[in-house]
Structures are given as C-alpha cells and as structure tokens.
Amino acid sequence: MELKQAIASRASVREFTGDEVPIEDLREMVRLAGRAPSVNNAQPWRFIVVQKRALKTAMADAVRLKLQELLPEPGCDEQEGRYKALCTYCTFFEHAPAVVAVGTRNYEAMLDKAVERAMHISSHELRGHPDEASLGASIQTLLLAATDMGYGACWMTGPLVARPELEALLGIEHPWRLGALVSIGRPAAQVQPTDKLPVEQIFELRA
Numbered sequence: 001m002e003l004k005q006a007i008a009s010r011a012s013v014r015e016f017t018g019d020e021v022p023i024e025d026l027r028e029m030v031r032l033a034g035r036a037p038s039v040n041n042a043q044p045w046r047f048i049v050v051q052k053r054a055l056k057t058a059m060a061d062a063v064r065l066k067l068q069e070l071l072p073e074p075g076c077d078e079q080e081g082r083y084k085a086l087c088t089y090c091t092f093f094e095h096a097p098a099v100v101a102v103g104t105r106n107y108e109a110m111l112d113k114a115v116e117r118a119m120h121i122s123s124h125e126l127r128g129h130p131d132e133a134s135l136g137a138s139i140q141t142l143l144l145a146a147t148d149m150g151y152g153a154c155w156m157t158g159p160l161v162a163r164p165e166l167e168a169l170l171g172i173e174h175p176w177r178l179g180a181l182v183s184i185g186r187p188a189a190q191v192q193p194t195d196k197l198p199v200e201q202i203f204e205l206r207a
C-alpha cells in the first residue's frame with residue numbers, strides 16, 4: 001500500500017473479526033512504530049502486547065469499576081444511553097484480538113532544567129510536551145503500519161481513567177507509565193474514513 005493511501009484510508013476501528021493477530025505482524029508494527037521521531041531520539045516508548053482474554057477482561061473490569069466510581073448512576077434513559085456509549089468507548093478493547101499497551105516515561109533535558117531555573121515556568125509546557133508528542137508520533141506510526149498490513153486499530157486513552165490499576169495489571173513500574181492502549185484486529189466491516197476539515201480550512205500561508 002502506498003503511504004498516502006494508508007494515511008487516507010486509516011480510521012479508528014472498534015469492531016473486529018475474531019481472527020487472531022499473529023505475533024510476527026504485531027512485532028513488525030512495533031518495529032515500524034519504533035522508527036518514529038522523538039525528542040533528542042529519546043524513544044520514550046515500550047509496546048506491551050496483550051492477547052490473553054483473562055488479562056483483557058481484568059483490564060476492562062478495572063476501567064468499568066473506575067467509571068462506576070466517577071460517574072453517578074444514570075437517572076434517565078438518555079443518561080443511561082450516554083453512559084453505555086462512554087463505557088463502550090473506554091472498554092471495547094476487551095473484544096479486540098490484540099491490545100498494545102504503550103508505556104512511556106518523562107524526558108528531561110539540560111535545556112528544560114535551565115528554562116525552569118531562569119524562567120520559573122514549566123519547560124515541558126513551553127516546548128509543547130515533547131515526550132507526549134514523541135509518544136503520539138510512535139502511536140500514529142503504529143496505526144499506519146496496522147492499516148498498511150490490512151488491520152484496523154484504535155488509539156485509546158479513555159481507559160486511562162484507571163491508569164494505576166491498569167499499570168498494576170500490566171506490571172508497568174516507575175519511571176514508566178501507561179500512555180495509551182491501541183486495539184488491533186481485522187476490521188469487522190469495511191473501514192470508512194472519518195470526515196476531516198478540508199485543507200482550505202487548515203492550511204495558512206504567511207508569505
């Protein structure tokens with residue numbers, strides 16, 4: 001597949017066939033994700049592949065429990081519907097053949113310490129959170145690799161409402177933390193790219 005075609009046809013996929021994702025395919029996606037740019041080439045990422053049903057269920061249960069704690073009991077049908085949609089948004093990874101838990105760690109450069117000493121502001125904020133941005137670059141590369149290989153995927157941070165619980169289940173320890181989950185599998189239906197703003201609305205020229 002051409003890169004442009006992979007970029008244009010990628011869309012978040014949340015329903016999958018039951019087909020397993022071979023470990024070699026997941027390793028290849030991760031190899032490509034590891035090619036992404038990162039601040040000072042820090043590569044602040046680790047990709048933990050979860051395929052066991054019991055672990056996926058335990059993770060989804062932890063997220064459901066957290067949502068119950070955070071949100072009041074739905075009082076009417078409309079709220080009930082929205083609650084269910086939110087719950088699905090945060091837990092559908094349970095039904096994905098493969099889940100990639102992406103671990104990340106903070107990056108601190110000499111420059112950051114100097115900025116904070118001299119300017120008394122968060123260097124990370126000033127620099128646009130370069131470690132988070134690096135993680136994003138690798139996840140987008142993972143999504144494109146999955147698309148290129150005929151898989152569907154979805155980047156997920158909703159489940160991170162239960163981040164400590166998920167980290168405990170996944171054995172992620174300081175200085176690492178969970179940055180996102182990516183659900184991967186063969187799409188259950190044909191993938192329809194999501195509408196985006198036309199280029200005229202997002203392209204500006206200062207000539």
Ligand SMILES: Cc1cc2nc3c(=O)[nH]c(=O)nc-3n(C[C@H](O)[C@H](O)[C@H](O)COP(=O)(O)O)c2cc1C
Pocket residue numbers: 010011012013014089090154155156157158159193194
């Ligand atoms: C940082 C980030 C977090 C996201 N978290 C979730 C999530 O928790 N659950 C979910 O279903 N989709 C999640 N998404 C997918 C977005 O909903 C999706 O990218 C957006 O609706 C645009 O659709 P597209 O990916 O098909 O272009 C996330 C996307 C990003 C970039």
